[in-house]
Amino acid sequence: MAYGDAQLVSTRTFSFLPFNKAPVALGFRQSSLLLVNSRSKQTRILMEMQGNGVSAVKVPHVLTVAGSDSGAGAGIQADLKACAARGVYCSTVITAVTAQNTVGVQGVNIVPEDFVAEQMKSVLSDMHVDVVKTGMLPSIGIVKILHQHLKEYPVRALVIDPVMVSTSGDVLAGPSIIAGFREELLPIADIVTPNLKEASALLDGLRIKTISDMRSAAKLLHDMGPRNVLVKGGDLPDSLDAVDIFFDGEDMYELRSSRIKTRNTHGTGCTLASCIAAELAKGSSMLEAVKVAKCFVETALDYSKDILIGNGAQGPFDQLMRLKNNIYNSRRQVRFNPSDLFLYAVTDSGMNRKWGHSISDAVKAAVEGGATIVQLREKDIETKDFLEVAKSCLQICRSHGVPLLINDRIDVALACDADGVHIGQSDMPTHVARALLGPEKIIGVSCKTPDHAEQAWIAGADYIGCGGVYPTNTKANNLTIGLDGLKTVCLASKLPVVAIGGINASNAQSVMQIGVPNLKGVAVVSAMFDRECVFTETRKLHTLLMEATQAVR
Numbered sequence: 001m002a003y004g005d006a007q008l009v010s011t012r013t014f015s016f017l018p019f020n021k022a023p024v025a026l027g028f029r030q031s032s033l034l035l036v037n038s039r040s041k042q043t044r045i046l047m048e049m050q051g052n053g054v055s056a057v058k059v060p061h062v063l064t065v066a067g068s069d070s071g072a073g074a075g076i077q078a079d080l081k082a083c084a085a086r087g088v089y090c091s092t093v094i095t096a097v098t099a100q101n102t103v104g105v106q107g108v109n110i111v112p113e114d115f116v117a118e119q120m121k122s123v124l125s126d127m128h129v130d131v132v133k134t135g136m137l138p139s140i141g142i143v144k145i146l147h148q149h150l151k152e153y154p155v156r157a158l159v160i161d162p163v164m165v166s167t168s169g170d171v172l173a174g175p176s177i178i179a180g181f182r183e184e185l186l187p188i189a190d191i192v193t194p195n196l197k198e199a200s201a202l203l204d205g206l207r208i209k210t211i212s213d214m215r216s217a218a219k220l221l222h223d224m225g226p227r228n229v230l231v232k233g234g235d236l237p238d239s240l241d242a243v244d245i246f247f248d249g250e251d252m253y254e255l256r257s258s259r260i261k262t263r264n265t266h267g268t269g270c271t272l273a274s275c276i277a278a279e280l281a282k283g284s285s286m287l288e289a290v291k292v293a294k295c296f297v298e299t300a301l302d303y304s305k306d307i308l309i310g311n312g313a314q315g316p317f318d319q320l321m322r323l324k325n326n327i328y329n330s331r332r333q334v335r336f337n338p339s340d341l342f343l344y345a346v347t348d349s350g351m352n353r354k355w356g357h358s359i360s361d362a363v364k365a366a367v368e369g370g371a372t373i374v375q376l377r378e379k380d381i382e383t384k385d386f387l388e389v390a391k392s393c394l395q396i397c398r399s400h401g402v403p404l405l406i407n408d409r410i411d412v413a414l415a416c417d418a419d420g421v422h423i424g425q426s427d428m429p430t431h432v433a434r435a436l437l438g439p440e441k442i443i444g445v446s447c448k449t450p451d452h453a454e455q456a457w458i459a460g461a462d463y464i465g466c467g468g469v470y471p472t473n474t475k476a477n478n479l480t481i482g483l484d485g486l487k488t489v490c491l492a493s494k495l496p497v498v499a500i501g502g503i504n505a506s507n508a509q510s511v512m513q514i515g516v517p518n519l520k521g522v523a524v525v526s527a528m529f530d531r532e533c534v535f536t537e538t539r540k541l542h543t544l545l546m547e548a549t550q551a552v553r
């Protein structure tokens with residue numbers, strides 16, 4: 001059978017093909033009637049989609065057959081998060097519901113076998129599953145049901161994580177399950193991923209204490225039929241590295257990563273197996289999938305090493321690596337509010353250096369003094385340092401509910417999850433910036449003419465910065481457009497406008513008093529940052545703007 005051929009696989013000829021030899025489209029079912037039905041339904045759906053101008057995208061799909069962990073660190077919950085993190089769809093057959101937390105397992109409720117079967121049928125008869133991954137299989141009956149369904153609905157690969165005992169020491173599947181693994185599942189598995197205790201249980205209590213023991217165990221497990229074996233060494237005593245042994249029947253690999261010092265390792269095994277399944281579903285070879293999965297676990301553990309969830313000995317970790325963003329996300333805006341343009345602070349590292357201010361101290365003073373939005377404009381700073389500065393400014397701004405924009409550097413804005421960017425006419429084109437940043441980020445564009453303003457609006461900007469209104473020394477050879485130029489652009493612009501260029505305490509009021517409704521505020525560089533006390537100057541500007549706008553109203 002050639003790789004990529006769509007074939008009808010009959011129950012008679014059914015066997016688990018080696019992963020790298022399996023046809024891509026094994027989703028066709030064994031009865032020709034079913035084949036025709038599912039083909040014609042698919043064809044109808046495809047035609048409908050095409051009629052709507054949409055082309056179909058096939059997504060890689062892992063089915064996990066596992067138990068629920070109420071604490072959501074391991075089991076089904078870990079599998080869903082791991083697959084989501086790896087960009088793979090994950091459907092779920094729940095075999096047991098556990099009452100579980102960071103202390104241990106308080107209770108287990110096994111799902112009735114016929115209902116496990118019903119879930120399997122629901123998924124496999126309808127959806128194209130690439131890879132099945134198993135976790136907690138609490139009864140021999142459930143193992144048998146799984147085996148039958150895999151016969152009826154072949155998939156490209158089977159990943160068996162032989163979950164028996166949680167790291168907390170709680171039993172998740174009794175000893176009778178060992179026969180199920182040996183007789184039903186290992187012979188058809190593409191990979192089996194026991195931890196030390198599970199490997200020992202599958203091998204009649206073999207002592208596994210060293211890397212050399214792990215190698216012997218991998219060989220013996222391979223003799224039981226799986227194509228590949230990964231003996232996980234998370235629980236290896238006295239090991240500075242996290243060492244796993246991978247054996248494909250020919251070569252033995254010692255996979256090492258640094259051991260992350262953390263209590264948050266609950267669910268590493270489930271995550272690893274799901275990630276292997278996800279990579280296989282995307283088309284990786286087995287060795288590649290295992291390496292990627294191990295590296296993913298290490299990265300996620302490192303990211304999560306200091307998060308605190310629960311009071312027990314073993315906490316969950318963050319497979320999606322997003323939870324700590326909340327530090328920045330607190331009070332972040334969902335959508336752009338034009339009134340935030342009122343007093344717009346634009347940083348300048350030269351000025352901060354001159355006055356001995358760090359960028360973040362200057363930003364803090366500006367925000368506390370009344371700046372309503374901040375733009376980091378750092379032209380002479382290393383990218384790595386810029387990112388660090390942006391992160392600390394973001395924390396300051398978020399704690400005051402003030403948006404933070406990055407000048408020009410879309411990459412930096414994305415890396416620190418800033419609120420948006422401000423771009424000039426010769427920076428990244430606005431529509432490209434929008435595509436990169438998505439619909440929610442704020443994009444401002446510098447404009448001098450009504451035509452620029454029109455283009456910015458078409459390309460998806462949120463506001464325009466218009467100037468230079470007055471001559472300035474922060475931009476060389478900058479054309480000054482004056483209050484008349486500003487008014488012309490404001491009248492033509494469909495977007496809110498912030499005026500910029502040489503604006504200070506002596507002229508800010510006259511700018512605001514040109515009396516055009518979409519002029520929402522002024523942007524200031526020198527009058528805020530080329531000063532000894534940024535807080536006092538910002539406060540002064542804020543008061544002046546308040547007076548001017550009240551006078552206009």
Ligand SMILES: Nc1ncnc2c1ncn2[C@@H]1O[C@H](COP(=O)(O)OP(=O)(O)OP(=O)(O)O)[C@@H](O)[C@H]1O
Nearest residue numbers: 167195232233234235242259260266267268269270
């Ligand atoms: N502290 C750590 N630092 C880095 N990698 C780790 C750490 N602990 C475990 N791992 C890795 O995580 C993966 C899972 O291994 P482990 O032996 O913990 O599985 P497990 O006991 O089945 O997990 P679970 O906690 O879900 O029961 C392995 O690749 C292992 O090397």
Ligand SMILES: Cc1ncc(CO)c(N)n1
Nearest residue numbers: 067068069074075136166
């Ligand atoms: C439900 C469930 N599956 C697997 C494990 C193994 O980590 C666990 N603790 N809980």
Ligand SMILES: [Mg+2]
Nearest residue numbers: 167195234235
């Ligand atoms: Mg473990």
